[in-house]
Structures are given as C-alpha cells and as structure tokens.
Amino acid sequence: MLGFILAGLVLGGIYAISAASIVVTYESAGVLNFAFGALAFFVARTYYYLYVTLGWNPILAAVMAILVLAPVLGMFLQFALFRFLTQASQLTKVVATIGIAVTLPAAAELLYGNQAILTSPGLAPPPVPVYHLGEVVVTLDQLLTYGCVLLVLGLGTYVLRRTTVGLLVRATVDSEAMTSLSGISPSRISYGVWAVGTTLAGLAGVLAAPILNVGSVENYTLLTASAFAAVVAARLRSLPLAVAVGLLMGVVGSLLQWLLPTSQGWSANVIASVPFIMVVVFLLYYSLRGRVGDAGRGGKLDAAIRADSTPSAAHEVSVGRRTQEGRFGRVLRFGVSLIPRNLFVVVALVLPLLLSGYRVGLVGQACAMGIIFLSYTLLTGQGGLISLCQITFAGVGAITTGQVATDWGLPALVGVALGAFIAGIGGLIVGALTVRMGNLYVALVTLTFGLMLSAVVFQMDRFTQGGSGVDVPLPGFLPDNGTMAYFMLAVFVVVSLLITAIRSSTSGMAFSAIRDSESGARATGISVQRMKVAATALAAAIAGLGGGLLAIFNGVALPSSYDAIVGMVWFAVLVTNGAKTGNAALASGLFLVFLPDIFSSLLPVRFGPVPTVLFGLGAILLARNPGGVISLNGRQLQGFGRRILALGNRSKPAVSVRGGV
Structure with a gap:
C-alpha cells in the first residue's frame, strides 16, 4: 500500500505543479490557461529532442528547455497575445488560449518530426538510480518530483503572500490602471507572471514525460483536465489548496488501482474518471453556494478606459448615409x-x-x-x-x-x-x-x-x-x-x-x-x-x-x-x-x-x-x-458596396427646385 501511495504522490505532484501554474497565471493575469498541456508538451518535446536526438547533456538540455525556452515562450506570448486580453471577454480569452493549444503541438511536429517515441526520459540521468525504503522502491525521478512540488508550494506561496513582488502582482490584478498611476508598470509584471507560468508548465511536462510519453500531446491535454480539478477546488485562486487537491487526486487514483480488480475492464475507467468526478463534485458544491460566477478583473477605472467602449465612427457614417439612399x-x-x-x-x-x-x-x-x-x-x-x-x-x-x-x-x-x-x-x-x-x-x-x-x-x-x-x-x-x-x-x-x-x-x-x-x-x-x-x-x-x-x-x-x-x-x-x-x-x-x-x-x-x-x-x-x-x-x-453607392449618388447632377414645385 505504501508503494502505491508514493507512486500516487508522483502523479499527484505533477498535477499539483500543473495546478499551481494555472492558478498563478489566472490570479495574476486573469486568463485561465487552456493551453497549459500544449505548453508542457512543447517544452518536454524540446527537452527530448535536445537530450535524445541531439545527444546533449541532460542537465544542459533541462536548463535550455525549462529555464530558457519556457520563460522566453511565456514572455513572447504575453507580447504577442495576452497583453491584448486584459479586458477581453471570457470567450475571447478561452479561444485565444485554445488557439495556442492547437498551434504548439503541430509546430512541434513540424520542428521535430513525428517519429514514434516509445519511452521518454525524465530529469534523472540514465540509468535512473533506484532507492529502497524497506520493501518500497523509489526512483530518483520520483524524488525529484517530490522536491519540485515542495519547492513550488513553499516558494510560490511565500512570494505571492510575503514579498513586494507578490504585493505588486496582486495590485495589478485588482486594477492595472491604479497600479500604473502609482508608477509601477503592469506590463513588466505580466511578462514576469507568464514567464513563471510557462516555466512551471515546462517543469511539469518534463517531470511527466516518463509517465505520459512525449510521443503524443493527448496525454498532456488530459493532464491539463486533471489539473483543472484541483484548480476548480481552489476556486481558481488558492495556491495551497490547488496543490493539496492535486496531490490528493494522485493518491486516490493510485489507491483505486490497488483496491480494484485489474482483471475487470471497468476498473481502468473508474480510475480515469477520478479527476472528472472531482471537477463535477466541486463545481456542484460551489454552484449550490452561488460561488462560481464570472469575476471581472480590474476596477471601474479599468473598465472605463477600455478601447472598445466608444461607438464606431464607421457605424455613425453608415447611419448618416442610409438616410440619403434612394429605393x-x-x-x-x-x-x-x-x-x-x-x-x-x-x-x-x-x-x-x-x-x-x-x-x-x-x-x-x-x-x-x-x-x-x-x-x-x-x-x-x-x-x-x-x-x-x-x-x-x-x-x-x-x-x-x-x-x-x-x-x-x-x-x-x-x-x-x-x-x-x-x-x-x-x-x-x-x-x-x-x-x-x-x-x-x-x-x-x-x-x-x-x-x-x-x-x-x-x-x-x-x-x-x-x-x-x-x-x-x-x-x-x-x-x-x-x-x-x-x-x-x-x-x-x-x-x-x-x-x-x-x-x-x-x-x-x-x-x-x-x-x-x-x-x-x-x-x-x-x-x-x-x-x-x-x-x-x-x-x-x-x-x-x-x-x-x-x-x-x-x-x-x-x-x-x-x-x-x-x-x-x-x-x-x-x-x-x-x-x-x-x-x-x-x-x-x-x-x-x-x-x-x-x-x-x-x-x-x-x-x-x-x-x-x-x-x-x-x-x-x-x-x-x-x-x-x-x-x-x-x-x-x-x-465597399456602400462606397460605390455613395460615388453614384455624388455623380448625379444637382437639381435646383424653385417656386415650391
């Protein structure tokens, strides 16, 4: 039983890191990152390419993929996309992140090819060291996952709640406009947030590679869905609760694997359904309490200065022309x-x-x-x-x-x-x-x-x-x-x-x-x-x-x-x-x-x-x-048609009407 619990903590730890990344980006940038799985897959696939295909040293490949590529990718996405979504509708935000989720796996296939991948390495160098705790066997990959979870939870909570950086991030979430008036650049803060979020995604992707395999993005998308269960339990905001529920899901799934008969086909279906069942349970609980409505980001000043709040001049011109058109x-x-x-x-x-x-x-x-x-x-x-x-x-x-x-x-x-x-x-x-x-x-x-x-x-x-x-x-x-x-x-x-x-x-x-x-x-x-x-x-x-x-x-x-x-x-x-x-x-x-x-x-x-x-x-x-x-x-x-009509109306000779006829 202890072996199953430790194994469950590995997958739960990956859920926890994933949930932490999603919570950080949502709480800091107001965007629920449906592209998390694609980001994790892209970084993990890059790590595999550098390490296995090109033969790089595993430490150098991990540094390049997780600590260089991932944050640069996050800052690029902030520059090219997310800075335009600050006051966008939820539909626009969801579709934009889904666009990233669609683009990155296909881009990875273009860059690295689509050859079959049977096994994927983690952070531990081969052959992976194995340790014995009594009758329980623990690998170095598992120990690294435990350490990364503790680091993310402790450091993330401390930074967000106890440091000036965390205070600035929360201030930006409350109101970008007021933060700007105080002399702080919300844009720089957002760049940092997305850099951290994609770095965590890359870390989760590489840690999960031995379990999920980087041969296909589907398993990484399911990882995102599983992490969403922890995110929903945390109501999109509580980092410690998201990490705790992520760990719990991994342990519950592993214990079910231990308890249920392996000879029955429905056992695998029950285990696969654990994250989905938890999403429904938490959503129903919060729904009955009226705590799952959409929360707007920013204050009244942010809404007042939105660029799309002014009427279109083109619309006003078209209204004016409409009255001049004949039958x-x-x-x-x-x-x-x-x-x-x-x-x-x-x-x-x-x-x-x-x-x-x-x-x-x-x-x-x-x-x-x-x-x-x-x-x-x-x-x-x-x-x-x-x-x-x-x-x-x-x-x-x-x-x-x-x-x-x-x-x-x-x-x-x-x-x-x-x-x-x-x-x-x-x-x-x-x-x-x-x-x-x-x-x-x-x-x-x-x-x-x-x-x-x-x-x-x-x-x-x-x-x-x-x-x-x-x-x-x-x-x-x-x-x-x-x-x-x-x-x-x-x-x-x-x-x-x-x-x-x-x-x-x-x-x-x-x-x-x-x-x-x-x-x-x-x-x-x-x-x-x-x-x-x-x-x-x-x-x-x-x-x-x-x-x-x-x-x-x-x-x-x-x-x-x-x-x-x-x-x-x-x-x-x-x-x-x-x-x-x-x-x-x-x-x-x-x-x-x-x-x-x-x-x-x-x-x-x-x-x-x-x-x-x-x-x-x-x-x-x-x-x-x-x-x-x-x-x-x-x-x-x-x-274009209205402009043609307008030119036709201008070409008509003016008729002078006198005498009231």
Missing part, C-alpha cells in the same frame, strides 16, 4: 448584404459541379460538419455560452446511428434522429448542471464532460470494434457523392433557417438579452435558467444530428473521430471565422475539410501539420478581431 440604393445594399451572409452556401452549391472524384463527397462532409458547427452558432454566437463538448454530442449521434443501423437493422436516418434525441437529453443534463455557473466554469465543465466521455464511454469495444468502428450503411436514395453533397447541404440550410427563425423570435431576443446582461434580463422577467437549459439541449441535438449525418458520409461510426481534443480545434476554427452566422459555420466545415486535402495533395507529407498551425493562429488572432474573419470580411464587402 434603388436600398435594394442594391440589401443585395450586397446577402453576399457575405450566404457566400459559402453558394460555394457549396457550385463545388460539386466543378470537382470530380472523391472531392465531390468532401463537400457533403463539410456540410455535415457545418451542421455540427451550427450548434456553436446557436449556443455561443446567439447566447454567448462557451461549450467545449459539442463534438462529444456529435459523437453520441454518430455511435447511436451506427448501433441503430447495424445492431437493430433499422434505416440509418432513424439512427440519426434517435442520436439527435439522445444528444439533446445529454445537453439537457449538462445545461441543468451548469445553469448557475459563469461562462468560465461552463467551459471547464463541458471540456471535462467531453474528455470523460472520450476516455471512458468512447473507448468501449461495443463502439470501437477493435479500432475499426461500427459500419453505417448508406441510404438507398444517396447513390453517389454528388447526391449526398446536396442532401447534406439541404439539411444544413434547413437547420440554419431554423436557427435564424429562433434568433428572430421572442425567445431568441430574450436569449440575446441574457447574453448582453443576465441581471437586466432577469429584471424584465426573463427566465435565464430555463432559456440557458433549453438552448443547451437544442444545440446538443443539432450537434447529434450533424454527427449522425457525418457517420453516414464516412460509412462508419468511429468514436475516436469525435475526441474532445479534436473538438478544441473545431471550436477554434468556428469562432475564428465567426460564431454568429450560418455562413461562418459552413465556411468552417469547408476549411477543415479542404485545406488539409489541398496541403496533402500539393505539398510533401512533412507539411501536413501546417493547416492545424493556421487554424490555431487564426484563433489566436481572434484577440484582435473578436467578431471573426468572415464577419470582418463581410463588413468590408458591405462597406
């Missing part, structure tokens, strides 16, 4: 406005006529993915809610379609309908659990829910069939790729029109009012909780519908295609294009399908990760354009 001008302006709103629907209509072979079918795949993205349009674009598990609901729709079509022998479309219904029930449950929470906590819950289903339910052999998935027969009325593409597009248009109708309805306007101000919506008699639950359930049903149709296109329901980590890429791409329109949803589907296909066809295999890097960079750039790329270009196109 023809209004009709032409309406026509111009339709182009950006429906441009990609037109593209999807034309593409099957221009393409050949399997690429015709890719249009259908893009439309099915566009239906899944419409669930984000409803939930995030219309209601401002952050859900990171829509791909999981799509997976529920897909595996239900496969089970109904294969095991029950019913038509695949019956499985699609049933999958959408079951996904809607799942969304209803998630909505009921998160209805009292702020957006940041909703993002945590939905990501946790998605990762839990990916790690537990989606791994069941009933659904995976040994990795090949469950076959989904093609309906008889879809004989070829062209017919399938137009069928998927027709379903997309119907769902898009449904969302547009909801947006224009009384319920849609009430939902928009909730997004703008929950307090104001309550004051007008709107049931905020009921609206949020209903929207979450409907969005989940739409995602389930899209997932079932995607399974029909693929001909197989493969759960690994709907992993929550892949969903982070999807979410980043959708919000980058714009979360408020169906046009952006379809554009996201087309980009995700055709961009990798173009790269794989025209460029060598080593450039395969480039599309993922571009998707991640697009999400990072959202900090500079919160409306999304599609909406920005649409506004520019409409502005």
Whole structure:
C-alpha cells in the first residue's frame, strides 16, 4: 500500500505543479490557461529532442528547455497575445488560449518530426538510480518530483503572500490602471507572471514525460483536465489548496488501482474518471453556494478606459448615409448584404459541379460538419455560452446511428434522429448542471464532460470494434457523392433557417438579452435558467444530428473521430471565422475539410501539420478581431458596396427646385 501511495504522490505532484501554474497565471493575469498541456508538451518535446536526438547533456538540455525556452515562450506570448486580453471577454480569452493549444503541438511536429517515441526520459540521468525504503522502491525521478512540488508550494506561496513582488502582482490584478498611476508598470509584471507560468508548465511536462510519453500531446491535454480539478477546488485562486487537491487526486487514483480488480475492464475507467468526478463534485458544491460566477478583473477605472467602449465612427457614417439612399440604393445594399451572409452556401452549391472524384463527397462532409458547427452558432454566437463538448454530442449521434443501423437493422436516418434525441437529453443534463455557473466554469465543465466521455464511454469495444468502428450503411436514395453533397447541404440550410427563425423570435431576443446582461434580463422577467437549459439541449441535438449525418458520409461510426481534443480545434476554427452566422459555420466545415486535402495533395507529407498551425493562429488572432474573419470580411464587402453607392449618388447632377414645385 505504501508503494502505491508514493507512486500516487508522483502523479499527484505533477498535477499539483500543473495546478499551481494555472492558478498563478489566472490570479495574476486573469486568463485561465487552456493551453497549459500544449505548453508542457512543447517544452518536454524540446527537452527530448535536445537530450535524445541531439545527444546533449541532460542537465544542459533541462536548463535550455525549462529555464530558457519556457520563460522566453511565456514572455513572447504575453507580447504577442495576452497583453491584448486584459479586458477581453471570457470567450475571447478561452479561444485565444485554445488557439495556442492547437498551434504548439503541430509546430512541434513540424520542428521535430513525428517519429514514434516509445519511452521518454525524465530529469534523472540514465540509468535512473533506484532507492529502497524497506520493501518500497523509489526512483530518483520520483524524488525529484517530490522536491519540485515542495519547492513550488513553499516558494510560490511565500512570494505571492510575503514579498513586494507578490504585493505588486496582486495590485495589478485588482486594477492595472491604479497600479500604473502609482508608477509601477503592469506590463513588466505580466511578462514576469507568464514567464513563471510557462516555466512551471515546462517543469511539469518534463517531470511527466516518463509517465505520459512525449510521443503524443493527448496525454498532456488530459493532464491539463486533471489539473483543472484541483484548480476548480481552489476556486481558481488558492495556491495551497490547488496543490493539496492535486496531490490528493494522485493518491486516490493510485489507491483505486490497488483496491480494484485489474482483471475487470471497468476498473481502468473508474480510475480515469477520478479527476472528472472531482471537477463535477466541486463545481456542484460551489454552484449550490452561488460561488462560481464570472469575476471581472480590474476596477471601474479599468473598465472605463477600455478601447472598445466608444461607438464606431464607421457605424455613425453608415447611419448618416442610409438616410440619403434612394429605393434603388436600398435594394442594391440589401443585395450586397446577402453576399457575405450566404457566400459559402453558394460555394457549396457550385463545388460539386466543378470537382470530380472523391472531392465531390468532401463537400457533403463539410456540410455535415457545418451542421455540427451550427450548434456553436446557436449556443455561443446567439447566447454567448462557451461549450467545449459539442463534438462529444456529435459523437453520441454518430455511435447511436451506427448501433441503430447495424445492431437493430433499422434505416440509418432513424439512427440519426434517435442520436439527435439522445444528444439533446445529454445537453439537457449538462445545461441543468451548469445553469448557475459563469461562462468560465461552463467551459471547464463541458471540456471535462467531453474528455470523460472520450476516455471512458468512447473507448468501449461495443463502439470501437477493435479500432475499426461500427459500419453505417448508406441510404438507398444517396447513390453517389454528388447526391449526398446536396442532401447534406439541404439539411444544413434547413437547420440554419431554423436557427435564424429562433434568433428572430421572442425567445431568441430574450436569449440575446441574457447574453448582453443576465441581471437586466432577469429584471424584465426573463427566465435565464430555463432559456440557458433549453438552448443547451437544442444545440446538443443539432450537434447529434450533424454527427449522425457525418457517420453516414464516412460509412462508419468511429468514436475516436469525435475526441474532445479534436473538438478544441473545431471550436477554434468556428469562432475564428465567426460564431454568429450560418455562413461562418459552413465556411468552417469547408476549411477543415479542404485545406488539409489541398496541403496533402500539393505539398510533401512533412507539411501536413501546417493547416492545424493556421487554424490555431487564426484563433489566436481572434484577440484582435473578436467578431471573426468572415464577419470582418463581410463588413468590408458591405462597406465597399456602400462606397460605390455613395460615388453614384455624388455623380448625379444637382437639381435646383424653385417656386415650391
């Protein structure tokens, strides 16, 4: 038993260091770092490259990776991104950090290659020394982990609570504006905070390498989710509590491994679910006590000087011009406005006529993915809610379609309908659990829910069939790729029109009012909780519908295609294009399908990760354009049309009217 406890303390120590890094950056910079796992992976992968591939001395490789690369990377991210997020919305902050989480692993593959890695070294030089404490065996890697945990906890708590540096950090969190007036530079403090945060991420990544292996980023993303359990328990702020819960999770998981029978497949699922169960328990506890709302950063002076608080001059000019346009001008302006709103629907209509072979079918795949993205349009674009598990609901729709079509022998479309219904029930449950929470906590819950289903339910052999998935027969009325593409597009248009109708309805306007101000919506008699639950359930049903149709296109329901980590890429791409329109949803589907296909066809295999890097960079750039790329270009196109109309009006000869005629 003592051996299991000591082993659990190793993994718990890595959780603790991870949680400490996340707490430090959130408490100091106001950003919950969803990219922590990617940062840890990137530094650990660099350490492996320097140590194993290039043959550096392990101490020199550790110093270069953890103490040089990691802090420099943190300061670069502060310079290029985080300094623009001080007063940004929670959605923008979450998407920007997800953009980093998407970009760094793909960048690591471009830099270091994608060769198979079977084992990864830690900080201890090989052969790793082994020590005996009675009958218990402890390695030097384990002892180094214990020492790093004690160092992080003791030094971090002392600096934040007992030193001038900690006082300055807390003052910056309270109000950057007031800190600036006192002659202190909040910018320098933020650079230091991110340098420390990424250094801790790098340390956790290297310490975890022997356990997680740097061959894949997925395990590091799960490490982030596990650390989030400790962060939630600490309510995002208490460093000692976060470290303690992290250690506790490691010990509990190890003891369960000792107690549960190893011959049973469900034992591994129970152990894997420990961090997720703790997230739900702590969130429900804090939710019932009303302590999981979003907390604003800074004081009133910070909010007053926000750059986006002033009305747009361009908007005022357009209002002024609108009154000068005649009937023809209004009709032409309406026509111009339709182009950006429906441009990609037109593209999807034309593409099957221009393409050949399997690429015709890719249009259908893009439309099915566009239906899944419409669930984000409803939930995030219309209601401002952050859900990171829509791909999981799509997976529920897909595996239900496969089970109904294969095991029950019913038509695949019956499985699609049933999958959408079951996904809607799942969304209803998630909505009921998160209805009292702020957006940041909703993002945590939905990501946790998605990762839990990916790690537990989606791994069941009933659904995976040994990795090949469950076959989904093609309906008889879809004989070829062209017919399938137009069928998927027709379903997309119907769902898009449904969302547009909801947006224009009384319920849609009430939902928009909730997004703008929950307090104001309550004051007008709107049931905020009921609206949020209903929207979450409907969005989940739409995602389930899209997932079932995607399974029909693929001909197989493969759960690994709907992993929550892949969903982070999807979410980043959708919000980058714009979360408020169906046009952006379809554009996201087309980009995700055709961009990798173009790269794989025209460029060598080593450039395969480039599309993922571009998707991640697009999400990072959202900090500079919160409306999304599609909406920005649409506004520019409409502005171009208005300028043409204005030139036409100026070219008309002036008519002098006399005598009151």
